[in-house]
């Protein structure tokens with residue numbers, strides 16, 4: 074049995090998945106009387122009376138062409154959040170196994186683990202927000218199935234070091250989930266190019282950030298075909314709806330617009346970083362590879378409340394470890410950033 078196969082929960086390996094109408098017949102033409110849909114049409118001005126393609130083939134083909142990754146190595150979920158949940162469920166026995174996360178980091182890894190009654194080992198980032206690789210590797214036990222690495226990391230904004238990420242992938246016998254939700258905003262290259270050299274690597278990306286499609290809920294996972302097949306086996310049959318698939322294809326045909334928006338946001342980010350640095354109540358503007366900036370202030374709670382009062386909402390991260398008095402500020406439009414800076418000038 075391959076090393077990865079041994080990591081999968083036995084009940085999942087043995088599972089006979091639900092077979093949907095579109096699994097059993099996926100041809101295009103014909104009279105479809107097999108899925109109890111409404112044959113007359115939809116009650117809205119969209120053709121959505123039919124169930125969508127359960128494997129989102131057209132969307133994956135487009136993603137494949139853009140990313141240079143074969144379609145069979147791509148999984149699509151109802152946001153990356155669904156991918157996180159499916160991986161935990163496929164690989165971790167509830168009440169027995171555990172995952173490793175590196176706080177401060179994205180909150181859903183631990184929430185998903187808790188929902189599934191899976192243990193969480195926290196190995197904090199260093200004070201410079203780098204990975205403590207030795208500690209991560211020393212924390213691995215035979216119960217550790219997944220290690221989540223977020224790079225660029227939320228809420229700190231920075232990329233973790235490539236050599237640290239590689240060391241974990243090369244040393245750990247379980248699965249490494251590399252969350253690249255913000256990679257479009259980074260000068261560092263994605264790990265996608267070397268994906269297929271690592272059978273234990275899952276890379277997550279999302280349409281929610283650079284693509285500007287948080288509302289349609291579409292997350293991507295890239296991995297060895299064996300892992301993709303396991304996720305397909307346990308996902309709800311129609312986890313990505315028809316409208317989302319349509320809109321994703323529209324977006325993927327508009328790659329240039331995504332790139333232009335990223336360029337604008339990066340210019341705005343640079344300006345915002347410079348402006349934030351000059352305030353005497355700002356202790357540190359952390360370097361960022363994302364579309365947000367973490368800022369250490371003298372009194373985050375007071376500044377947060379002051380901004381809310383001016384109808385400007387930032388994220389107060391002050392009460393999470395290593396982020397005392399920190400605010401996380403998403404880069405807005407030129408006008409929004411100007412209003413933020415003007416408000417802070419009057420603080």
Ligand SMILES: Cc1ncc(COP(=O)(O)O)c(C=O)c1O
Pocket residue numbers: 151152153154155179223226227252254255278279280281287290291292
């Ligand atoms: C690091 C990271 N991963 C994943 C997500 C969630 O992505 P999605 O909208 O695709 O569920 C977020 C959302 O903020 C995030 O910050």
